[in-house]
Amino acid sequence: MPEDPAPTDGSDPSRGVYGISVVSDLLGTGVQNLRAYERAGLLTPDRTAGGTRLYSPDDVARLRRVQRLLAEGLNLVGVGRVLDLEDNLADAHEQLDRARDPQAPTSSS
DNA sequence: TTTCTAACA
DNA sequence: TGTTAGTA
Numbered sequence: 638m639p640e641d642p643a644p645t646d647g648s649d650p651s652r653g654v655y656g657i658s659v660v661s662d663l664l665g666t667g668v669q670n671l672r673a674y675e676r677a678g679l680l681t682p683d684r685t686a687g688g689t690r691l692y693s694p695d696d697v698a699r700l701r702r703v704q705r706l707l708a709e710g711l712n713l714v715g716v717g718r719v720l721d722l723e724d725n726l727a728d729a730h731e732q733l734d735r736a737r738d739p740q741a742p743t744s745s746s
Numbered sequence: 747t748t749t750c751t752a753a754c755a
Numbered sequence: 756t757g758t759t760a761g762t763a
Contacts, residue, residue: 657747667759672749689747712756 652683653694660692664700671700677713679703679720 661668674680675690680699683691692700699720706716 668747669760670758673757685747687747707757 649693651693651695653692653697654683655692655694655697657690657692660697660700663697664704666704674700674703674713677717679713679717 655663657668657671661671664671671690671692675682680696680703682696683693685691702720702723703716706719707713711719
């Protein structure tokens with residue numbers, strides 16, 4: 638059975654908590670595939686003290702991209718490369734924006 | 747829930 | 756190579 642719904646306020650997208658069965662249902666894939674993706678280094682979900690995987694909303698979005706890229710014909714290694722580049726690119730954008738106007742509203746205030 | 751293993755396309 | 760299914 639799935640984990641607790643977790644009373645997340647949505648304040649931390651990289652810290653949401655989903656059980657693997659919930660994520661597998663969301664993506665329409667088996668739990669074994671999610672473990673395979675982790676094994677391939679496509680993502681690294683958090684673990685509870687007991688070793689149960691906890692997927693964040695960020696991880697779910699990442700997994701959606703994984704499925705998309707897999708459907709495009711890439712293998713797991715290729716998906717990992719793309720995800721790495723995309724992650725890197727997003728970070729580069731952040732730094733560029735920050736360098737352009739230091740007082741830019743990052744999120745609030 | 748976790749892991750591993752076997753089989754299939 | 757990736758997915759699926761069954762097992763402990």
